[in-house]
Amino acid sequence: PPQHGSLNKYHHSHPLRERARKLSQGILVIRFEMPFNIWCDGCQNHIGMGVRYNAEKKKVGTYYTTPVYRFRMKCHLCVNYIELQTDPGNCDYVIVSGARRKEERWDPGDSAQVLPTTPEQRERLAVDPMFRLEHGVTDRGVLERATPTLTRLQEAQDAWKDDFGLNSRLRRRFREEKKTLREEEEEAAALQARAGLSIPLLREEEEDRRLAALLSLRAPDSYEEKQRLKRSEISQRSWFAPGTARAGGGALQKLALGAGRAPRGPLGPPPTPAGLGIVRRRA
Template structure:
């Protein structure tokens, strides 16, 4: 902006660079109307009221922060710091009031035309942190014992003020929290959650496609995982269930009224506990059938009285009853 203003200056045709800048050539000041009293040591500035005052002309209240076009004049020095006086006109009446800087007390002093609204308080009573005075600073530098006592008081005051400062910090953090950073964190977390949800939906889709089901799967919980683990330990495979069913059919008596066989009872329980394979059961059945066929071939066709003896049946009922009688005897 400043460069554009510098480049857009108008130079009249009779301008002579030897006379200096445009202000010197035209006989004007760079501050224009603000420097109309520059020959008296006065310039016009924009002054902001440092505190609340009461105007002596109209008796109206003028709040802190109200701005005026004030005449600024240098009236003295405080060591190497200049002291300035500001004269301005009330915007509600024709009264003028003057305010002067006070570098020694870091404050402003009203000289005339107004009075200050007294709403000041002792910062120590308000539990505010105030800088040390020059007398205290000098004594801290010279007296070691006073410095030690002062440090102990400062440590106690810091410990007492710590909870209050923590509450103020939390309040300011909640009020002045950066919404942009919070939004960035929230969007990052949302993106991670979205990726996890998409991955879980893909796994559910594959599971439903594999099982040929059309269901809505609920989210998995810890209780579901525990129950699935227990069911996995208690369930048996299809081969084991089929082998047990075949074993039950083999051990079942051929006739409804038959007594308990030697394969029942303790022996049957042992066979079930040992989990015999289907191949072993098939081999044993073949051996029993071969033994029975050999006995039938070696037996005579007729009895002693000449009656024909029927062929032995392949049923194992006779063996079951004989073995049962033997066991009972």
């Protein structure tokens, strides 16, 4: 109904729901992202930059006309609470309690960086002509000293200007290397399957090729030569088994010895065909 104004008023709820449960205390629950690396004082664990928390945000003061906000959140590794607040004067965050900052700041002048003009210098440049002239002379000297370095950087940047061509050549080379690696893997897998190897094979080098050329891994005789030698051996082999020949020879030797031991009597008449059982057929 119109007298309620909105559904939120009708249901006695806030549009932000659970995020506004402490709004009466001036606290709003927001999603806060850690601005730098810190060490938690409760569990002594490292919390990296970019880790997000549900933080309670409230205003604690002003810097001139800029409000200063404080954020309170619970460590996700222990029960310790961490508090940070903004520092508009230095464009940074300051740890109030519950953690210590991992010091990674440095002086830009030590790394030969171009320093921005401070507010005091800008004011003097606007009102003091002599300071403006001296500042201009100093800037020209810095430019002359930095010109060779800037020229080299510009040349290096021009060399990479054709991004499409460089990317195409790089991708083409990667495709060729990938194809070569795939062929080598297939050859290694085929060799492992053929030789029954279960060990990984290393990549073939030029030294391996020279060493393999000095070795003779080929059989001395071909398959046809082996077959010819085998047939020749079979054709020259005796038809009788060696055991049979030895057994027959031993029987003959026994008969000969027995005949030698028998007493010799007078020789009888020569054998006749009838005595030998030979019958002649009459025509």
